[in-house]
Each structure stands twice: as structure tokens, then as C-alpha cells.
Amino acid sequence: MMEQKIYDITIIGAGPTGLFTAYYGGLRQSSVKIIESLPHIGGQLSALYPEKYIYDVAGFPKVRAQDLVHNLKEQLDMFDPSIALEEEVQEVERLEDGIFRLTTNQDIHYTKTIIITAGNGAFQPRKLALKEAEAYETRNLHYFVDNMMQFKDKRVVLFGGGDSAVDWALMLEPIAKEVTLIHRRDKFRAHEHSVENLKNSKVRILTPYVPESFVGTDEIEQVKVSEVKGENIITIDVDDVIVNYGFVSSLGPIKGWGMDIEKNSIVVNTKMETSVEGIYAAGDICTYPGKINLIATGFGEGPTAVNNAKTYIEPNARVQPKHSTSMFE
């Protein structure tokens, strides 16, 4: 078996807090790995509201959520960290030499310290209730969209009625050949402005309809949808089907890692250290008196966690970092 590298800091969760924390780890010359359960980075911003503008990130009068993720990645790439996607951390154990062993659904990772930036816990998409759906999951049924261009000139059916379903429909409209948005209610649970844009777009809207069945051998070729409380059944020819019924998140395995937990959050002290030495937490997942869940607060908590993790690994290192302005001269 290949010898696994032992990282200085392993970050669990690639939301905005995890991404900036990873960058900060690089700035403090630590080797950094990020582990994320979704197939893409960005946490809530990419999964729940990629097209929304955020107005309270310092220095940005307004910034589209997906653009902020893109910028965080560009900043982070300066240090070339290791990023493991589609891996949910399930177990954390401290070995005799003080090193932590992290077991995911795919692999094993070793690290000197851990910073948990897991938001509300690992995200999983809410899936379709159709029994034949699972067989198409590796084909043309998608629960995530990380590259819109894969739908270029395709006929796409999109199920969902929330903010991100509407956002995805609007993002796809100029790229795909045709987009049909299907929702079980007449009213969308999305921002008024987005719904207005939707009505003015070329997206075909079918409400109130629910999925009835998929037809196709290897891939879904046709989608049949039935009218809620009605008789009507419509058949649509498709190249791809996307489902956006939202995400469920749960702390799940994190509760079993030995840390103090209060109301589904990890308790930290002013160093962002949890009750387990060497494990820190930052962002939405952590709690302390006066805690606020915002991107801005996560961006402060991450560097605090990194600087304290640094002195945990190297007791002679300074907690207070040099200013970044003097690092690259």
C-alpha cells in the first residue's frame, strides 16, 4: 500500500470558511488538505444559491455567490492544496503518536490537526421517489450541476421549485437547447426577482406537475409527468434530467468524534479549539457565546483556528502571523 502523506492541517468541508481557512493554512506554510462530501466546492453558496448576490462580504459591494467561490478558489490555488471531493469524513481517531486518522467513505487520510468547517453537516441531495430513478444516476439523471456547459445544446428537464432550481433554470436557459422546469405547485418558492426573470425567459414552465415515470433503456429518453389532482399526462423528450429538490444536511458522524456538541454545533473556545486537543472548528458548525452564522464571521474564525493550530504543531511558532503585505516582497 502507498504510504499516505501526513498533512499539517486537514479541513473538513469546502464551504467559504473551509476554502479561506485552507488558503490561510498555506499562508502559514502548513501543508493543507480539504475533504468535501459534495462533488464540488463552495458549500451552501454553490449548492443553495449560486446566482444570488451577497452584499455583506467585506470589500465587495455585491458579489454573486458562485463568483465568490471562484475567487476563493483562485486565491487558494496559490498554495496548491490537496482537495478530496465526494468524500464524507465518517470517523476520526487519534493514533498513539498523536496523529489523527480520518476515514471517509472512500479513503483514509492522516493529519496532525483538523479544522472542521462543516456548516450544517454533510449535504446530501433529496432524491426522486421514482423507483427506476436510481439506475439512471450514473447516466443522464443529475442531482448536482457543477459545469453548466455539459448541457450545451441539450434538451433539459429540471424538477424543483425553490431558489436554486429557479437559479439553475435561468443559468441553463442561454446554454441548453430547451429547458423545461417542472414544479408540483403553481407558485415557486424563490426570490420574486428571480421568478420575474423566469417568466420573461424562454424556460418552459409546467406546474403543477410531478414526475410519473422515465422511459429509456440505458439513458432517460422521455420523461412522463402527471398533473397534480388532474388527469393530464405529458411526455417530454429529453437529453438530460436534473433534480433540485434541495439538500438535507446532518451532523451525522461528527457527533461521534468525542467533541462537546451543543444544539447541533461544535463548542469552541477563543482559539477555535474544540474540547479535543488538536481539533478546531470554524464557520457555521461552531458555537461560542455570541456566535453569529455569517460568511464574514467564518472568514475571521478560520485564520484564528489556523494560527492556533500552527502553534499546536510547532510550539515555538508565533500565533500572531506576519502581515500578508510583508510576505511576498
Ligand SMILES: Cc1cc2nc3c(=O)[nH]c(=O)nc-3n(C[C@H](O)[C@H](O)[C@H](O)COP(=O)(O)OP(=O)(O)OC[C@H]3O[C@@H](n4cnc5c(N)ncnc54)[C@H](O)[C@@H]3O)c2cc1C
Ligand atoms: C439562501 C441563503 C442565503 C444566504 N445569504 C447570506 C448572505 O447574504 N450573507 C452571509 O454572510 N451569509 C449568507 N448565508 C449563510 C452562509 O451561506 C453560511 O453562513 C456559509 O455558507 C457558512 O459557510 P461554511 O463554510 O461555514 O459552511 P457551508 O457553506 O455549509 O459548507 C460546509 C461544507 O462542509 C461539507 N461537509 C459537512 N460535513 C462533512 C463531512 N463529514 N465530510 C466532508 N464534508 C463535509 C458540506 O458538504 C459543505 O459543503 C446564506 C445562506 C442561505 C441558505
